[in-house]
Amino acid sequence: MGKLLINCDLGENESDEQTRILIELADAANICCGVHAGNPEKMEATLREAEKRDVMIGAHPGLANAGGRGGDRPSPDNFRVLLEQQLKDFIDCADRVVCTVSYVKLHGSLYHAVEYDEALAEVYLSVLQSTGLDLGVFALSGGKFQEKAKAVGLTVYEEVFADRGYRANGSLVPRADDGALLNVESAIARFRHWQRSGLMKTADGELITLQADTICIHSDSPGSEQLLKQLQFLNGSLD
Numbered sequence: 571m572g573k574l575l576i577n578c579d580l581g582e583n584e585s586d587e588q589t590r591i592l593i594e595l596a597d598a599a600n601i602c603c604g605v606h607a608g609n610p611e612k613m614e615a616t617l618r619e620a621e622k623r624d625v626m627i628g629a630h631p632g633l634a635n636a637g638g639r640g641g642d643r644p645s646p647d648n649f650r651v652l653l654e655q656q657l658k659d660f661i662d663c664a665d666r667v668v669c670t671v672s673y674v675k676l677h678g679s680l681y682h683a684v685e686y687d688e689a690l691a692e693v694y695l696s697v698l699q700s701t702g703l704d705l706g707v708f709a710l711s712g713g714k715f716q717e718k719a720k721a722v723g724l725t726v727y728e729e730v731f732a733d734r735g736y737r738a739n740g741s742l743v744p745r746a747d748d749g750a751l752l753n754v755e756s757a758i759a760r761f762r763h764w765q766r767s768g769l770m771k772t773a774d775g776e777l778i779t780l781q782a783d784t785i786c787i788h789s790d791s792p793g794s795e796q797l798l799k800q801l802q803f804l805n806g807s808l809d
Contacts, residue, residue, distance in 0.1 A: 574805055575727065575784040577708065578798065579630060579677070581616035582607035584789045592789055593619050595798040598626035600675045600708070600786075603656035606632030614663050621669035628708065631656035632677030639678040639745060646689045649680075653697045661703070673727065674698060675708035682741070684715045691715055695722055711782045712740045730764075730782040732757050732801060733791040735773040740780065749773035754793040758800050761785075765804065 577598035580589055593599055599620045604613040620627050631653055635641045644652060657674070664671045676684065676694070684691040695718060698705055706725035709716040719726045735743035735750050743750040750773075752760065764770045769777040787798050 574782060575626070576787070576798065576801055576805060577626075577628070577675075577729070577784050578787050578789055578794070580620075580789050581613050581630070582789060586615065588789065588795075589616055589619055591795055592787075592798060593623050593625060595795070595802060596625055596787075598628060598673075598784065600628045600630040600677075601660070602677070603629055603631045603660045605634050605652075605656055606677050610659070610663070613660065614667065617664055617667045617669060621667055626672045627664065627669055628673040628675050629657055629660040629671055630675050630677050631660075631680070633679055641679060643679065643683045643687060643690065646693045649690050650693050650697060653694065657697065657701060661701070671703065671705065673706035673708055673725075675729075681710070685710060685713045685741070691718055695719065695724075698724060708784060708786075710740070711780045727783040728781060729784050729786055730770065730780055731786045732761060732797060733787055733794070736770055736778065736780075738772050738774065738776045738778060740778055743773050751791060754797045754800070757797055758804070761801065761804065 575597045577600055578592050578596040579600045580592060581602040601616045602608045602613060604610040633641060661671055684694050698707060706727060707719050708727045708729045709719060711728040711730045716726050716728050731742060733752050735752060737743055760771050768779055768781065770780045771777055787794050
């Protein structure tokens with residue numbers, strides 16, 4: 571397996587110190603657009619840190635309710651408004667900071683909704699293509715949306731998750747369920763096995779084939795700093 575891009579969700583409710591620590595270890599920063607968590611000031615501060623550290627920068631739009639996790643899916647029209655507004659605010663802020671936005675990664679419920687809701691997936695593709703920017707997209711490895719995005723010519727980074735449990739169909743274990751979140755030891759053991767074999771162990775002990783270009787660590791996961799350091803070492807980025 572080749573070298574992976576290690577990404578981290580940032581600009582949410584982590585402390586400024588935690589932002590600095592994690593951004594030094596990450597290759598790509600998925601920065602909250604100030605809605606599902608954080609605020610506009612945190613978004614700008616995180617963009618400035620990312621620009622200083624020369625990491626890839628991605629917009630991370632999400633739902634305002636329940637921290638962007640759970641709740642009802644938006645209608646296609648409301649989803650379009652949400653995306654257009656958050657991406658505009660993010661890109662405008664990036665222009666002030668003078669940094670380049672390279673990709674978009676949906677947050678939480680929206681990330682999974684476009685896998686199952688055709689209408690939302692079409693809206694997402696339309697908005698990505700309408701920005702006038704050369705934006706890639708981070709999408710679930712082996713999922714339906716990454717296929718749609720590739721089919722219309724978008725640059726796609728298939729993504730796996732270091733700190734989240736998997737189900738046998740390749741989706742993530744819902745956060746309210748047992749096995750949803752892995753501790754550092756379990757996450758590293760699973761990563762090492764997947765790195766060697768291409769087989770990801772699921773929460774019920776099955777093995778599924780997943781390939782990826784990038785792997786995610788959530789900033790609010792316990793031990794996120796330790797996990798990032800170990801993944802970078804195993805990925806061949808640290809001595």
